[in-house]
Amino acid sequence: MTEKKTEVLTQETTALSVATSAAAAAEMLGIEKATNLWTSIPNNSPANTAKIMNAMNGGERNLGELDGKVIYAKDMLMHSVEFENDDGEMQEATRIVLIEENGNAYGSTASGIASSLKTILTLMGMPPWATPLALTSQEFTTRKKRKSVRLKMVITEVK
Helix, strand or coil, X not given: CHHHXXXXXXXXXXHHHHHHHHHHHHXXXXXXXXXXXXXXXXXXXXXXXXXHHHHHXXXXXXXXXXXXXXXXXXXXXXXXXXXXXXXXXXXEEEEEEEEEXXXXXXXXXXXXXXXXXXXXHHHHCCCCCCCCEEEEEEEEECCCCCEEEEEEECCCCCC
C-alpha cells in the first residue's frame, strides 16, 4: 500500500516539476504564454517525444498542397500558433497536424481543414486510429469567392 502511495506522489511531484520547469523556461525565453497543445501521441518515450517535437516544428508538408497525394493519418496534433495575416497584423490560429505511422507530418491552419476534420472526428472517433485514415485535400471556392481547402476521405485499401 505504501509503495502505491509513494508511486502516485512521485508521479504528481514529477508532473508538477515538469510544469514548473516549462513555465520557468518559457519565462527565461521571453515567451508570454504557453503553447496550447493536444496530441493523440502519448509522450511516454524518447521516440514519441521526437515524433511530437518534429510534428510541431515544421519540416512537414502542407495539408492544402497534397496535389492528389493520399496520406494515411494515424495520429493528430493541434497547437496554437501566431502568424502575420494579409493585413500585416499578428493573428492566432490552431494548427492541425496529421501524422502517419512513419512520422511524416502534414499541417494546416486553414478553416476548411478544421471544418472537415470535425466531420471526420464525428464519424471516425478520436485518434489514434487503429486503421490509418486515407485522406487527401481538395480545393474549393467559398461563397465569397475565396479559395480554400478541405480534407476528403479516400476509399482505398490501407497500406
